Every structure is written in structure tokens, then in C-alpha cells.
Amino acid sequence: MGRHSCCYKQKLRKGLWSPEEDEKLLKHITKYGHGCWSSVPKQAGLQRCGKSCRLRWINYLRPDLKRGTFSQQEEDLIIELHAVLGNRWSQIAAQLPGRTDNEIKNFWNSCIKKKLRQRGIDPTTHKPLADTQAGDDKVPPNGGQNISGADDLIHPSSAALDPSSIPKPARSLMLTVDKFAAESSNPKNSAAGAQEFLLDRFVASQESSSSCHPSNSLGFFPLPQLSYASDCGANQTPSVGLSVAPNPLLWFNQSGRLFDSNPEFSCSGTISTLVPSASGSTLSTWMGLKSVIGLPPDNPPPSCAALTGISNYWEAGNCSNSSGSSGNTGSGIELRSNGSYFDGGIFPWPDLTPDKDAPMQLQGEPEDLKWSEYLQGAFSVSAAIQNQSQPLYGDVKTESRVAVDGLGTCYPNQQAQQQPQASDMYGKDFQRVSVAFEQI
């Protein structure tokens, strides 16, 4: 470990990037893609390490970045996501199109933290500072009683306004999830077991679901909720449970986390962004779902009702009690459907209609339109992929794949098409970028 090998090379520049360097890097990636980052600086004529080039591209140069201040909606979303995900900035960023993990991290550290403290909320635990200072994090505010009933779950919209209402530190959730991932020896944690398990639960949720609300044209979905497992025994310290909400977008992300130990179930942030993005149609949503649960690509897509049936939320209670793993799963984590929970929530789920293609259409900002325009270009490609029944998340290096992967790659033709919008889109900071486009 230690320093990246390319950093040993001599005469490498450090510090701020000059406009000339930006131009070189942009032109190179626009033309050839990044490929292997370590070879980019040499090919682009830059005296930087590949790592530095990658960072510059991801955080500043890539064309799908949304510049400017964070909207209130984005801020609320970040707070809520942080309550669930903790400092997993990349995962939080995956839910905020056009924002980088670095940007969100900086925003959190410089702004949101302060705001939360001013409101008397501990930004780490999302609990009232008084509670945190009391130092009693082991026992939940309700004394450990079961609050896993739907009525006790935090409503996402209210949680956005009051992060302190999240009943358990997010870090505990991470431990729970990580523990589950670590316990991959359990049959249910294996790829096949997990697929079977998830599929079973998915089907069961549809059968028992009363949560399909066709009238909910907005398609809002709640976040995964934290709750305390009820089946740990009254005299045992309740452990945090994970209620994975109907948001396939987020659900995929966390599923990916859950099954990190298993490559077949490891899904990147790209998927979480891509799925709802490409999910302008039921088909594409289903494609994304299939890719996660491992169904063959030629399975017929479920009906709208089936898809919205996902809106049953799953509650995972980690019973790491004295008896070890809890009975039926043996993995220390249990998923169970809690029926309908689809009303409200602040997260606009792109509706299952063909014209909703933005992954998270935050409203009211001029950039949004530009952003979705950009996405439309990208998703036409992803749609083509689906029409050809190609694996959606197969070869990361393919050009089509790159088009929808905003993080690491670019799509030259599309960029050229988007160029006239670029300067408007990203303001003065990107004027030189647009100049570079013109030169291509």
C-alpha cells in the first residue's frame, strides 16, 4: 500500500490545475476516454499522476457536473441520506445527480454541520445534542422498546426536517449492514441464497402488498428507515434494524452493500444512478432490478403493480444477541416485509412513465432542465442497450456503458453534441471547457 506508484515518478506537478492542464485533460478524455488513468497523463501530455487526473476529471471537468449552490431540497436530501448512510459520501452523491462526493463532503463539513449544531442536532448521530452529550448511545430514546411498527417509523418527509428523529446513529446501521456482509458464510448470504431470498421477499411483498398506489403519479418513495428490531428479546439490548424502503434506487445501493462480499451482488453507485435514470420506463426499471436480483434478461417485466409492489419496505433486524445468529436466517439479520409504506416521503421516484428520465429530478432550478437534457442524450444510449438485450451492467469499458456512467468516463460524441450547452450549464468556470470543446 501507500503511495500510488505513479506518484513516485519525478517532475509531477501538484497543486491547483492550470487552465492549460484542464484543457489538455479534457481534450484527451473527450477524444479517447480515460481508459487506464495511470496512462492518461502521459498520453495527454500532463505532468500529473493519474490519480490527480482522475480526481480533476471527476470533481471538476466531467460534463455532467451540476455547479452552483445546493438547493434546500438537495440539502434536506443530504441530511436525510447522511442519517442513513453516514459518511459514505460516494453513496450520497449517487443520489444527487451532478454532485460529487467531494462537493457534498465539503458542503457537509462547512455548512450543514454548522446548521445542524445551531439547531441543537448532533451532525454525527442526528440526535439532539443533549442526548449525545449524555453519552447514552447504546439505549435508544424509547428505552429499547420495539418501534418497528409502521407507525413508529420515521416518516421521511418529517425526518428531512428533523434529522434528530432518526432513532439510532447511522453508524450502528453501518455496523449492522457490514456485519451482514461479513457473514457471507450463511447460505442466504451467498449469491444464490440472496437472490432466492430477495426474490421470495419481492414476490411475497407483491402478494401481501396494499401499497400499489397507481394514483401516486409523483412516485414518491421513502428512504430506508431505521428501527429497532422487535424480536431480540425484551431484556436484550435492541440492535438497530434496517428497513429498506421501496426506493429501488436506494435499495439497490444498500443491497449492493449488503452483498459486497459477493461479487455477483456488488453493485456500484453507477447502478443506483443508472437504474432510475434509465427507468423512464417500466422495462428499464425492471432491467435494473433484474441485474440486481440476478434474473435472466429475457424475463418479462412485471406490471406496474409488480414494480410498485417493491414499495413494501423491508426491515432488517440484526439480532446480534447472546444466542448468536437469530433463528431463521442464521445470519444475524432478518428481512421482513412490513406491508405498505408508500405514502409521502420526499424522494421523487421517477414515475413509471416513459418521459421521466431523470434519476432525481430536483425541481425549481434552471440547471435541472439542462441536466435532464444531458441525461436524455445519455439515456437514449442506454435504451439502445436494452433494446439490444445486452447486459446492462456488463462491460464497463464499452462505449455505450460510458455514456451513462457520469463518474468515470465520458461519451465523446455526446459531448460534442452537448457542447453548446456546456458553457450555459456550468457557468463561467466552464467557459474554458467549452473553448476546449470547440477545438475538438
Next chain:
DNA sequence: AATGCTGACAACCGCGGTGTA
């Protein structure tokens, strides 16, 4: 005008994970 402080942002550093020879 000079200085110091602060916030926002950009970039670096170190580490873990993964793929491959």
C-alpha cells in the same frame, strides 16, 4: 491600506478493495 479571520472549495494523502500476472 494592511492585517487577520472565516468559509468555501480544490486537491492531496493514505488506505482498503479488486483484478491480474
Next chain:
DNA sequence: GTACACCGCGGTTGTCAGCAT
């Protein structure tokens, strides 16, 4: 199985502009 290269992430530091004194 091991070493290595590479990628990605999160924490930290550096830089700079704006503001107050």
C-alpha cells in the same frame, strides 16, 4: 498464494476570496 498495479473512497490539508477590524 503472493505481489503488484490500479481504482475508489474518506479524511485532511492547502488555497483563495470575501469580510471585518
